[in-house]
Amino acid sequence: MPTPLLELRHLVKSFGGVLAVAGASLEVEEGRLLALIGPNGCGKTTLFNLVTGIERPEAGSIRLAGREIGGLPPQARARLGIGRTFQVPGVLAALSVRENLEVAATAAGRPRAEVAHALEQAGLGRFAERAAGTLPHGLQQRLELAMVLLQRPRLLLLDEPTAGLELGESLAVAARLRRLVAAEGIAALVVEHDLAFVRALGAEVAVMLRGRIAARGPYARVAADPDVRAAYLGSRA
């Protein structure tokens, strides 16, 4: 078996008395699209924070392409090819849309010429000179994704990319993601609450429960898992 791109082993992270991530293990292979679902507060965002370096794990290991990265600061992990969007869109609010993309391109060492292309691709050309913070939520998300893609990441971590979007928009995002993963061969881990979106992704699903990855597999099989039904799907359906 080839080395997985991302390999998480028994990660633990607590805040005060709250065990946010409680021994989570997960592998994401090169070119894989994987949805991460789980009830509110089960530790999905914290897991992302551990992978990108905002938080340091108390135990466990984080490997990217076989290399332990748990001790690196976020900027070093970004340069190794981890791109991430935030649950609250992390655009640079006071800067123009164009400058947001310029920042992403410059930081990644990409030529600025790619900015025009990215603007076009994201359909943000009309808003290029607007301050990013003044854009509607959905466009901010689009901008954020465009910035992350300028990094040319090997691993894409998306934290609820469809939060606040209408169904049509969110299905379009799913289609776009599928194309991206197929065309660029990058791996993507997508946190999502919206099960319609997860089905539209057509991806494998990992379920997080109380800080652990409790199940992983095709949507239909995971949805049939009694634990998952009881703890997650049951409570929402």
Next chain:
Amino acid sequence: MSREPLLPALLLWTALALLPFAAPAWLLAQLAQYLAYGLLAMSLAYVWGQGGLLSFCQALFFGAGAYAFALAGLGRLPLLPASPGLGLVLAVLVPTALALLLGLLLVGARVATGPAWAVLTLVLGVIAERLAVASPFLGGSNGLAGLPPLALPLPGRTLELLDPLPTYLALLLVAAAVQLGLARAIAAPSGSLLRAVREDPLRAAHLGIDPTRARLRAFTLAAAVAGLGGGLFAAQFGFVAPPLLGLGLSTEVLVWVAVGGRGSPLAALLGAVLVKTVEGLLGEWLGAGWPLALGLLLLLVVLLFPRGIFGGLLARLAGAPDP
């Protein structure tokens, strides 16, 4: 603001270069002093407006530059000859080194945001002033006087920067060069990385930017500019004293920059000139009541022009996005 509009800057510098044909010597001397303050103001505008680091110790670097110039000019430094020219070089190098050291301690320790940063920079300025007062080497509370003026070796003779006209022209040249240099740094790709760190250090780090390094660079560059201003200030007046390092001046420059506009070094420089001018006028008209009047004026400006009097104007000229 991401781009300093070039045209207003060039117009201003040209007008100021022509001023000696029309202005009396006392006004040139006054303006030369304001331009030295203007360098200090530009340094704060850069580190605060672009880097998001509201430094309460910017005068520390101005004063360090002034003292470095004084010590070298008087030949008080071991192994070094008495030389104002060397003094000016040290006026840049010493604050730069100091900022690097303090920056590694402060910025590196991740206190670059939040109340700890404000308190620490504030305390640093106070400590520096006290140290200068207590140090015989630095002349104690009297400071150091009798500094030799800067001298420009021209073919055939040496031009000493004692008279208002050459002093004014020298400061004008330096201020213009620094302003245009900062404008370039702001418009450069690395300038936008610094603004990204200002906006959201964590997000910036996720894009691959090292926030600590970006801030450290800005902090150090600003200290170098402030030090240059301090050195030229000392050269003009021939004397230095502890208040040049202290909290009082650090607060004053904050006011200039807030009034002028922290988004742009040029606006901040104009803010310094404006506030110092108004201060002088109010002092003449109102006697002891001027600080109160000045305070009220500041309050009005900050409420009416959140980007500063000149900052808003320049931003509009540059077509910057509304915040």
